[in-house]
Each structure stands twice: as structure tokens, then as C-alpha cells.
Amino acid sequence: MTQTPNINRRIVLAQRPNGLPDKNTLRLETTDIPKVSSGQMLLRTVYLSLDPYMRGRMNDAKSYAEPVKIGDVMTGQVVAQVVSSDLDGFVPGDYVLSGSGWQDYAISDGTEVINLGQPPQNPSWSLGILGMPGYTAYAGLLKIGDPKPGDTVVVAAASGPVGATVGQIAKIKGCRVVGIAGGADKCAHVTDRLGFDACIDHTSDNFAEHLNAACPDGIDVYFENVGGKVLYAVLPLLNEFARMPVCGVVSWYNLAGLPDGPDYGPAIMGTILRMKVKVQGFIIFDSFPQSTYKDFVRDMTGWLADGNVQYKEQIIQGLEAAPAALNDLLVGKNFGKMVVKVG
Amino acid sequence: MTQTPNINRRIVLAQRPNGLPDKNTLRLETTDIPKVSSGQMLLRTVYLSLDPYMRGRMNDAKSYAEPVKIGDVMTGQVVAQVVSSDLDGFVPGDYVLSGSGWQDYAISDGTEVINLGQPPQNPSWSLGILGMPGYTAYAGLLKIGDPKPGDTVVVAAASGPVGATVGQIAKIKGCRVVGIAGGADKCAHVTDRLGFDACIDHTSDNFAEHLNAACPDGIDVYFENVGGKVLYAVLPLLNEFARMPVCGVVSWYNLAGLPDGPDYGPAIMGTILRMKVKVQGFIIFDSFPQSTYKDFVRDMTGWLADGNVQYKEQIIQGLEAAPAALNDLLVGKNFGKMVVKVG
Numbered sequence: 001m002t003q004t005p006n007i008n009r010r011i012v013l014a015q016r017p018n019g020l021p022d023k024n025t026l027r028l029e030t031t032d033i034p035k036v037s038s039g040q041m042l043l044r045t046v047y048l049s050l051d052p053y054m055r056g057r058m059n060d061a062k063s064y065a066e067p068v069k070i071g072d073v074m075t076g077q078v079v080a081q082v083v084s085s086d087l088d089g090f091v092p093g094d095y096v097l098s099g100s101g102w103q104d105y106a107i108s109d110g111t112e113v114i115n116l117g118q119p120p121q122n123p124s125w126s127l128g129i130l131g132m133p134g135y136t137a138y139a140g141l142l143k144i145g146d147p148k149p150g151d152t153v154v155v156a157a158a159s160g161p162v163g164a165t166v167g168q169i170a171k172i173k174g175c176r177v178v179g180i181a182g183g184a185d186k187c188a189h190v191t192d193r194l195g196f197d198a199c200i201d202h203t204s205d206n207f208a209e210h211l212n213a214a215c216p217d218g219i220d221v222y223f224e225n226v227g228g229k230v231l232y233a234v235l236p237l238l239n240e241f242a243r244m245p246v247c248g249v250v251s252w253y254n255l256a257g258l259p260d261g262p263d264y265g266p267a268i269m270g271t272i273l274r275m276k277v278k279v280q281g282f283i284i285f286d287s288f289p290q291s292t293y294k295d296f297v298r299d300m301t302g303w304l305a306d307g308n309v310q311y312k313e314q315i316i317q318g319l320e321a322a323p324a325a326l327n328d329l330l331v332g333k334n335f336g337k338m339v340v341k342v343g
Numbered sequence: 344m345t346q347t348p349n350i351n352r353r354i355v356l357a358q359r360p361n362g363l364p365d366k367n368t369l370r371l372e373t374t375d376i377p378k379v380s381s382g383q384m385l386l387r388t389v390y391l392s393l394d395p396y397m398r399g400r401m402n403d404a405k406s407y408a409e410p411v412k413i414g415d416v417m418t419g420q421v422v423a424q425v426v427s428s429d430l431d432g433f434v435p436g437d438y439v440l441s442g443s444g445w446q447d448y449a450i451s452d453g454t455e456v457i458n459l460g461q462p463p464q465n466p467s468w469s470l471g472i473l474g475m476p477g478y479t480a481y482a483g484l485l486k487i488g489d490p491k492p493g494d495t496v497v498v499a500a501a502s503g504p505v506g507a508t509v510g511q512i513a514k515i516k517g518c519r520v521v522g523i524a525g526g527a528d529k530c531a532h533v534t535d536r537l538g539f540d541a542c543i544d545h546t547s548d549n550f551a552e553h554l555n556a557a558c559p560d561g562i563d564v565y566f567e568n569v570g571g572k573v574l575y576a577v578l579p580l581l582n583e584f585a586r587m588p589v590c591g592v593v594s595w596y597n598l599a600g601l602p603d604g605p606d607y608g609p610a611i612m613g614t615i616l617r618m619k620v621k622v623q624g625f626i627i628f629d630s631f632p633q634s635t636y637k638d639f640v641r642d643m644t645g646w647l648a649d650g651n652v653q654y655k656e657q658i659i660q661g662l663e664a665a666p667a668a669l670n671d672l673l674v675g676k677n678f679g680k681m682v683v684k685v686g
Contacts (some may be wrong), residue, residue: 063584065619172491229614246616252609261604266610269570272624273589274399274406279622281615300657323484 002318003044003104003343008033009319010103011069018060019034020254020330025058026074026102026323033232034107037281041085043098043106043113048319048328049077049127052225054254064283074102078342079123095119097126102322102341120153128161128337129311130300136247136284137165141223142173143288144149144245144280149174151220154211154237158199159186159312161337162247166223167196168309175221178214180230182332189335193310205268221245224279227252232264235271246281277307330331346387346447346686351376352662353446354475357412360401363597363673368401369417369445369666377450384428386441386449386456391662392470393669393681395568398596407626417445420475421468421685422459438462440469446666447686451594471504471680473643473653480508484566485516486631489627494563497571497580501542502529502655504680507588509537509566511652516561518564521557523573525675533676536653540608555592564588570595572641573601575607582587589624596673637686643681655679 005010007030014027036042057068057075068075078101082094088112090096095116100106116126128134140162147153154169157163167177167190179190179199185201198214200207210272218239224231227249238244272279281289303309314336316325322340329338330343346352350373354406357370362523400411400418409419421444425437430453439460443449483505490496496513500506501522510520510533522533522542523601530542530597544549554576566573570592572686581587612660627632636685644653647656656680659668672681 061617062579064619096564146513157647167511224612227609231612236405246612249609249612249616250611255609258605258607258610261606262601263606263608264601265574265607265611266570266592266598267601269567269574269589269592270595273592274404274624276407276624276626277632278624279615281617281619281621283619287619 006334007031007102008105010073010292011060011319011322012071012073015070015185016060021055021058021254021323022152024192028320035107036084036086036107038086040107040109041082041087041090042083044083044104045078045080045100045104045106045319045342046095047061047079047124047127047238048102048322048340048341048342049132050316050322050329051076051133052248052250052253052329055250055330062080064286078106078125079126080106086283089220090115093118098132102319104319111323124313124315124339126309128163128302128313129309130297132284133161133299133337134165135293135296137162137223138300139284139292140170140245140247140282141166141221143292144278144282145170145221145223145243147173147175149284150176150177150290152176152215152217152239154178154180154215154225154319155220155223155225156217156232157184157225157248157250158181158190158194158196158336159330160225161311162192163223163225164194164312164336165309168194168237168303170244171195171197172303172308176217178211181213189312194314197312202230204290207213212237218242223247224249233269234268237330238271238275238277240275240278242275242277244277244279246279249331250330314338316340318342349376350374351446351448353416353444353572354665355416356401356416358364358413360597361672362599363500363671364398364401364666371663376448379427379429379450381429383450383452384430384433384672386421386423386439386443386451387426388423388443388447388449388662388685389438390470390588390666391445391683391685392475393665394419394476394660395596395672395678396589397500397669398673405570406449406627414580417518418442419444422469423449428482430506433458435456436461436464439457440474444671445662447524467656467658467682468654470682471656472508472647472652473640475627476504476680477508477643478636478639480505480566481512482510482627482635483588483590483625483630484512484564486635487621487625488586489568490516490518490564493519495519495521495558495560496564496566497521497523497558497562497577498539498566498677499523499538499540500568500591500593500680501533502536503539504654506566506568507533507537507679508652509656513647514538514540515614515646515651519560521554523554523569529678532655536655538653539663543567545573555580566590567592568595575610579606581614581618581620583618585618586622587620589622593673621675628658657681659683661685 069190228251441458531544571594
């Protein structure tokens with residue numbers, strides 16, 4: 001079933017998952033297309049972004065954002081096109097960036113909607129390298145990671161949209177950059193296409209030894225996307241005054257409870273103490289001033305034009321394929337930024 | 344055997360401990376009193392400071408400081424008196440602050456020695472409230488913890504020299520202050536004498552529930568001295584943008600390896616991520632600019648004079664009692680700042 005002008009397909013949270021989402025977690029529904037009132041516009045989704053944070057919103061846990069309620073449309077950023085508008089500044093045909101969620105059509109009053117204008121060259125890039133993941137990489141690395149020329153920067157999930165961007169910016173800043181990714185194909189992409197100095201396959205035997213060998217001067221910045229065994233291999237290599245921006249811990253998002261031991265708490269906290277490490281969690285939407293966003297747009301636009309930053313997408317066809325694709329993302333089966341072509 | 348003018352008693356690291364230090368870890372030796380050469384002075388130890396960091400120096404582990412070598416005198420700050428001097432600025436009888444270590448006499452060329460002049464009113468305070476522990480509390484709380492009026496500040500090891508000072512400064516800054524200490528006596532001291540708003544006994548049943556009840560608005564600053572179950576009870580209570588200066592993890596210093604599970608790594612890192620927490624380890628000697636030290640001396644001298652800061656010491660008699668006293672400190676049997684009266 002594809003997108004049509006008469007029916008709204010939407011994917012709602014049917015029940016909270018215990019571990020990895022399964023067939024009972026999300027439900028595809030159809031509804032009428034909502035009617036536009038005064039001061040509103042109707043948006044038609046073109047691309048839906050899939051991101052690891054979505055797993056967190058399925059939990060009913062204390063967090064920076066409200067959980068998705070049972071029965072509500074799953075949250076998500078989309079690139080949409082304006083179908084009809086009773087709103088100044090938006091005309092039919094405009095491309096916009098919006099939080100419409102996992103559905104074909106949505107009503108908006110313009111709040112937190114960015115008008116991209118007539119079709120941009122790469123509309124989906126607003127969900128990736130020129131959007132939230134790109135800005136996350138930029139601000140997290142530069143404002144928390146504070147990389148200096150000659151520093152060793154280690155990036156987890158190095159072939160993903162955030163990690164790939166972190167590493168390329170770190171190269172621009174004169175750092176030695178070591179990526180971590182799952183599998184030989186991803187690692188080859190990270191070194192050959194993205195220009196990292198090295199990439200370590202975390203699925204290989206002796207992963208920790210390989211990482212150690214790739215970081216002869218220790219680690220000054222670790223950009224944390226994954227947690228788990230990757231974090232635990234990084235800890236003994238951290239240098240004095242190392243910085244660790246914490247952007248995600250995707251390998252742990254599907255835990256139903258604390259995993260079996262040993263308890264790495266003493267290793268984490270002891271390393272922070274002895275090596276005077278700064279570890280800081282951040283959420284792109286509220287951790288940085290507006291001026292940082294302007295710097296990002298200027299710098300990233302330039303780097304893309306110059307070819308200093310490369311960008312890889314994995315396009316999924318159809319809204320109905322989104323749930324399985326999210327699961328792939330959560331277990332590292334994606335390769336590049338995952339975007340669903342909805343309409 | 345007490346201090347004499349003719350023999351130097353010293354305590355050396357005999358072997359590295361596996362867990363809590365035992366009778367084979369440290370060894371009392373006697374030597375001749377070292378001879379003063381040109382440009383040197385002879386110091387006689389009056390007070391030796393006992394501090395949790397000393398356990399870390401017994402390990403042969405990557406850390407901010409070199410481990411003590413086998414056979415070397417145990418490291419430690421002392422208040423000493425100048426016996427003889429061939430050094431400008433130091434005359435016999437002067438009281439000094441020095442890193443002489445666990446021994447009666449030491450030769451110094453004046454490097455990193457602070458001259459306290461003629462006997463100060465409370466010479467041993469230079470090892471505590473007016474010295475390293477006091478400055479640790481001051482700088483860690485104010486520069487990393489960044490407490491705002493109305494914030495809830497939770498302090499582990501609240502009756503110890505660092506924790507007691509952290510809490511009293513936080514009260515001066517207008518915060519709600521909740522201490523954590525072991526036992527009813529310590530807790531009574533913390534609330535009644537030091538003026539904390541509450542103190543939770545971590546040895547009680549339902550410790551985590553009691554802590555939760557004492558922090559109805561969550562926790563904005565957690566000053567980490569201990570790790571372990573106290574940290575794990577704090578994690579679920581941390582507010583958005585909470586700050587956690589990491590000064591010590593004393594409950595873990597005697598671990599011979601990682602403890603049994605479950606693994607709290609996901610809880611630590613997940614909380615840092617979701618709540619955008621900043622966790623930062625620091626060592627007082629190299630994490631702050633000189634101006635912070637000057638601010639500390641000015642502020643703390645004033646607070647002590649005004650009675651806004653109270654200070655409690657536990658004086659141990661005799662160098663030979665130091666090893667057992669350090670073990671007491673490591674398991675929380677001390678009450679106040681532990682200082683050994685050596686001579």
C-alpha cells in the first residue's frame with residue numbers, strides 16, 4: 001500500500017517493547033486525512049528519518065523528552081511538502097522540515113517547522129548531514145570534545161550519519177581519527193571514502209587489542225554513540241583530561257534491565273577520576289546556543305561543496321518498511337543514514 | 344617507639360596490596376637521619392595527613408600520579424618543622440607544608456614546600472580545611488558543580504573532610520544540601536553541627552528510598568566521593584543538566600578486580616545521556632588556575648572566622664599507628680579529617 005491523496009497511513013506505538021521491538025510494538029493504521037483549519041497547513045511526508053533515539057521514546061522512563069503514549073503516532077523528523085496552507089510564509093509545494101512523525105499527512109500550525117523552500121537539491125539531506133545528525137556531530141565534537149590538532153579522536157558507529165561526520169570534522173581539525181564499525185565493508189568505507197586514519201571492526205576477535213594498536217598515543221576524545229564493549233575497550237586507553245561527548249548508547253537501548261556482570265561501574269568511574277575525564281551527555285536541541293547552529297550551517301555547507309565531507313544514505317522504500325528498518329538500525333545492520341522514502 | 348632526634352622512622356611500601364592493605368603491605372623501618380647539603384633543609388614531621396588517594400598510589404596502574412615504588416617511603420602531605428636550613432626563606436623553627444611522606448625526617452630543597460611561618464594557630468588544619476581537602480571541596484563544588492541557589496546538592500562521605508566542607512559551602516551558596524554518611528552518629532553531626540538539611544545513613548535498610556524522600560526536587564549536583572551503592576541510588580534522582588564532580592570512589596579502592604554484576608554501566612551512561620549530565624574527574628593540583636586557590640584561601644579563612652564553616656579532626660597518635668588508621672579510613676571508620684600526630 002503506497003501513499004495516496006485520500007487516506008492517511010500512520011504507525012502508532014501499540015505497546016511498549018521489552019528489549020528489541022517486535023511485531024506487537026508498532027501498528028500500521030489508516031485514518032482520514034485531517035482537515036486544515038484557520039492558521040494551519042497540511043503536510044505530506046516525503047522522507048521520514050530513522051534515528052536510534054526513537055527506541056528511547058518507546059520507554060516510559062525519565063528522560064529529556066516525553067515518551068510516546070500508547071496509541072500515539074511514533075515521533076520522528078520528516079521532510080514534507082505543503083499540500084494546502086492557511087499560514088503566512090508557507091505555500092503549496094514548499095518543502096519543509098517538520099516533526100510530523102511516522103505518517104503520510106499531518107496538520108501543522110508552523111511551530112518548529114523550518115521552510116526549505118522549493119525542492120532543495122537533496123531534500124533528504126535535511127534529515128542527515130545538514131540536519132539533526134550533522135549538527136549533533138558538529139556541536140558535540142567541537143563544543144564538548146574540544147579536539148586539538150594532533151589529538152587522537154575515536155568515534156564509535158563510524159559509518160553512521162553522526163559518527164561519519166564527527167570523524168570527518170575531526171580530520172579537518174587536524175586530529176588522528178580512529179573509527180569503530182561493524183564489519184569489513186563498513187570499515188573500508190570509513191577509511192577509503194571518509195578518510196579516517198584507521199577503522200577497527202568491533203565484530204573481530206581481539207577487537208580491544210586492535211583498538212589499542214591503532215591508538216599508540218592513547219585517546220583524547222571519544223565520541224560515544226554505542227556503549228557496551230566498545231566503551232569498555234576505550235576506557236583503559238583514555239588520556240589525562242580526555243573528553244567524552246555522550247551522544248548515544250545504542251548497544252544498550254534494547255536492554256530490558258541491567259545486564260549480567262561483571263559490574264563495569266568501578267572501571268567507568270575510576271577512569272573518570274584517575275584520568276580527570278569529562279563525560280557529558282547532550283541533546284542537540286537544547287544544549288547549544290543558536291550561534292552554534294549558524295556556524296554549523298555555514299561550515300558544513302562549505303565542507304560539502306569542497307568535498308571535505310562525504311555523506312552516505314540508505315534509502316528504505318515505503319512507510320510500511322519503517323519498523324523493520326528501525327530494528328536493523330538498532331542492531332547495526334544499517335549502512336549510512338537511514339531515511340524512509342514515504343511518498 | 345616515638346620520634347627521637349637521632350633515628351628516622353619511615354614506613355615504606357613492602358608489597359602491592361590485593362584488596363584492603365594488610366600487614367604485609369607496609370613496613371616500618373629505621374634509618375639514620377639524612378644529612379643536609381648545600382641548598383637543602385632538614386624537616387621534622389609534626390603531622391601526617393591520611394587521605395583515601397593513598398590507596399591508589401599503592402597500585403601499579405595508569406593514573407595521574409606515579410605509583411609508589413616497592414621499598415619507597417609512602418607518599419603523603421605533612422606539616423613539618425625546619426630543623427636546620429641552608430636555604431633562603433626557611434629558618435629553624437618554621438612550620439612548613441611538605442610532601443615528606445610517612446617518616447620522621449626528610450631532606451628538602453624547598454620544591455613544592457609552603458612556609459607557614461611560626462607555629463600557626465592550628466598547624467594541622469593546613470592538611471585539611473585550609474589545605475588540600477578544603478581546596479578540593481571548594482574548587483570541585485564551585486568550578487565543576489556550579490551550584491545555584493535552590494539547587495539540591497547531594498554529598499557523599501558527608502562527615503569526611505571533603506564532604507563536610509562541600510556541604511557547608513553549598514549551604515552558604517543557598518542550596519538544599521543532603522549528606523550521606525555511615526551511621527547515626529555521623530549523620531547527627533552532619534545535620535546538627537554542620538547544618539546540612541538532611542543526612543541519610545547509607546548503612547540503613549531502604550537507603551535508596553530514604554535518599555529519594557530527602558530529594559523531592561531531584562538532584563542537581565552530586566559530589567562523588569564514594570561510588571558503589573551510593574552512586575547507584577543517586578543515578579535515578581539526577582535532574583536534567585546535573586553536574587557530578589568526581590573526587591573519589593573510595594568504596595571501590597580496594598577492589599582486586601571488577602565486582603560481580605549486574606553491570607551498572609548502562610545505568611551510568613544512560614543517565615548521563617538522557618539527563619544530559621556532566622561528570623568530571625578532577626585532581627586538585629592540576630585542574631584549576633592559581634586564582635582559584637587565592638579565592639579559596641580568602642573565602643575559607645573568612646568562613647572559619649565567622650563560624651560559617653565547622654571543622655572536625657580525628658587525631659591518631661604516632662607514626663606506627665598510621666597503617667591501621669588508613670585502613671579505617673578506607674572502610675569508613677574514620678570520623679572527620681584523619682591526621683597522624685608524628686612528633
